[in-house]
Amino acid sequence: ETGVTQSPTHLIKTRGQQVTLRCSSQSGHNTVSWYQQALGQGPQFIFQYYREEENGRGNFPPRFSGLQFPNYSSELNVNALELDDSALYLCASSHVAGQGNYGYTFGSGTRLTVV
């Protein structure tokens, strides 16, 4: 089985620009979540998508938005980039939306640097 793949692996953007990060879920998984991990900290939940709709959101502003496609792949879009958006962005997929007895599979992340 394939795992979660994310692209690109690294990205440098200028403050004020927009960025799109992509994620392909693990085969058989129908739910995708996005996390932001600043250097030296644990990942912070951004939002989750299930059946192409947002299914939960963390404490992130509306300029963080997402999409889930019929094949369960997903995009994370960030508008008006700020320096503090520099972080590792992680995508995680799971089989059932938020069931407590299922694990999540994470990708290796996209390292975004905003200059």
Next chain:
Amino acid sequence: DAKTTQPNSMESNEEEPVHLPCNHSTISGTDYIHWYRQLPSQGPEYVIHGLTSNVNNRMASLAIAEDRKSSTLILHRATLRDAAVYYCILDSGSARQLTFGSGTQLTVLP
């Protein structure tokens, strides 16, 4: 979300067992206890999870206290590849997210 408390760092010698503790005194009856680990330059990796009974898999064992207010992740023989940040997380399922703390940085000494 219920909170977990873990030591910031631990050290172990290679090929010795490692016991990583986690306190979760405010755990609710429906919270599953999950452990993930994150190796350098990688995303978190699922290790093990449980609800009430102790659990074993090929990677580790999870010992859960009878009152469920604490748990211990056991690596039976640490290897250098086990050096990582280990996160103990409570997942109610209905919250639709994993709430990560700072985790425990495990250093394995050769």
